[in-house]
Amino acid sequence: MVQFVDTLVERTFPRIRRRPLVAYPIAIVIFLIAAALRAALSPWLPPSLPFLTFFIAALLTTLVAGTGPGLLVVAASLLHAWHFFFAHQSDAMSIVSLGMFAFLAGSIVAVVHLLNRKVEGLLDERARNEAMLQDSAMGELQLEQLNVELRHRLKNTFAVIGGLVSQSARFSTDIVSFASALSGRLAAMGTAMDLVATRNFTGASLTELVADTLKPLVPPGRSRVEIKGPETMVPGDVASALGLTLHELGTNAIKYGAWSNERGSVSVTWQIEKLDEEEVRFELDWQERGGPVVTAPERRGLGTTLIDSGFPSATVERSFTPDGVHCRIAAVIKQTTTRRTRRPR
Template identity: 40%
Template sequence: MDFKALFSLSPNPYVVLDTDLRIVWMNDAYLRVTMSSRDAIMGRKMFDAFPSEPGTESHDLLLDSLMHVIESGEADEIALIRYDIAAPDGTMTQRYWSATHSPICEDGKTRYILQHTVDVTELHGLRRMRDQMGLVKRAGAIQARNTDLEAQTERLRRLFEQAPGFIAVAEGPRHEFQMANIAYRRLVGRDDLIGKPVAEALPEVVDQGFVDLLDEVLASGTPYFGSGEEVFLGADDKREQLFLDFIFQPIFDEQGTASGVFIQGHDVTEGVRAQKRQELLIHELNHRVKNTLAVVQGLASQSFRKIDPDGEARRIFAQRLHALAAAHDLLTRENWQAAKLSETLETAISAATGGDAERFVMNGPLVTLTPQIGVALAMTVHELCTNAIKYGALANDEGRVLLDWTVQPQDDETQRLTISWRETGGPPVTSPERRGFGTRLIEQGFVTQHDGKAVLDYRPDGLVCDIDLAIPMAPTTTVFDKSPADAETLAKA
């Protein structure tokens, strides 16, 4: 390339460097402004011809600008830089410069750098002009702001790329990819996304309705939330089933119009598959337990037929088995995880009393029970309901049962649950002459297995049973209040 023919006659200083920062050409104006000769600097590296201490602002600012041009292929400017040079007598003179660095490309690659240098030392030295115009100060401030913005942009780019969740930005009605981080590219198995519409870059998602969702978000300006949604990604012969939690968030322009969609989410495939495996195992467990209860009921019916002619013992046993099955059904609905105390009580009461369940009033905070405690409490409530039907508040049409419960912290891991069963409006109550099997189950059976106790108080106006047991620590802020009858009136009864 004949640089001399292009720039030798220009009054503006120009110098050409190769990618090793070696001076390969300069015009006469450059030699004049730098007070050097062609023989002295031709073929030498820039920082050898014009030395500057590495680590100083002058050295690093110039080096960064030149390397940016080489690496990016884009022009770069230095609005103001102090760079001292040697005078012909060898003394260093203070100089201020403004420089523009432009790439000279061959075959699409940067081969040379054209530096246009302007000596602004006089401008910088004229305090009056600087004070009036603020040119140098503004130039320095702009340079500092540009440097800071570039650093912030680079930090944001790194954060975007390294984000653990997948992120992408699609712009325009065709949803063309503008950005996609590493996690997103890894998710879809493609790197060539930028500039392509979603339908072109990921054709497999079109028939799955995801492009329609993007259209709807862009048209309505309303975000779309997906939870555990199934999607198939990859080429036809390598298509993979995934489950994703994600959001399509509209991006609005200055006029408030949705112009793009921000895509962000997480791959929850392993969690969803684990949940499905757990549900399968629970369904299998439920099936086996129901079969076992059916076998037990059949064996009991055959056994009681010979020893219980009138069927009373068989009926009581069947009711208890039914209460156990009802508690099991509740746990089945909760996937054998923690069940609410209120639901456990409702299920046990409904199984034992049928339509008389409306005669119960329940008040207390939200409490969750482990499966074991839930079954034990359900069996205890069943026995109390049976006693109320035979002798207590449910033995007539006017009686009611009030159920209240509270919780108090015991230590960092457990709390004490206190349940008060109070009957009112039933026949007069007297203490029984002997303790039946059901009473022993209430006082000594189910609840005592869980560091608890149940105390029966046979008051004349109605039976009172106080149950106290330890349960794991859990939130109890939400109040449950189901009161088909007037709870306040009942409490005064």
């Protein structure tokens, strides 16, 4: 099974993407299946979420057939939804719903397009390594590690995207809230992926991860955020999970916490304790101050779930004090020893 998946990702899908006469018919077939599924599921799906199967269609089409066919599915989905769901109600909400779908589906196509480029880049790099190091035992070991990391990264990334789409739909009551939640989570995941990919998937700078994830969320003004901790590298899977967690904490701070007024601030600090040559103990503190009085949420939404259990093998403690939300994340993680290089700006 693993060999079959590897063959699809490494050989079959790239060949299809290079042959438009094959790629576009595949896109049409995927769209027709998505439309048929949406029609079959109509009795169970709320009218406010008419695009659920088309998100998955755009994701699969871009993965299998490429960016152009993926955009074709997005366009066909817009026309289909307009004809069958919104033609009889040409109001502002219909326009907003169609626009949100176009934006989110385009974001999914863009993320998968970047992933396809990264995959093909890794495959090209592997081919070059095979040519240069085919007679070296060390070269064979490096190639195997690259293959393992490639498979691991692809499976994790597409699993996370699929989970975010389905879970965001589950916890959303309308297309606007669904669009807002999904776009923010895709952006946070994209930030972590970019930081990891620039270092050949070996890890991400923790300082850059925290700063880049929170930068779009911090309100204007002085001293609204403090970021402090020792420079270190974290593995790719930890970076993705931590990026989503920080995004959810920042979003909650804007809605209910320290960033919801003109004077509140957030402090993000962390400590690293070396346990042995391979593992370190990581502790991160998120502390809000100067915001309104906060209380524990009455129900668990997807954001709460991502904060409390989105970080693998971590202990998460949250408290709601008069000073603001305090969240402490502690975990034992693998140490990344890759030498740090400056990212281009």
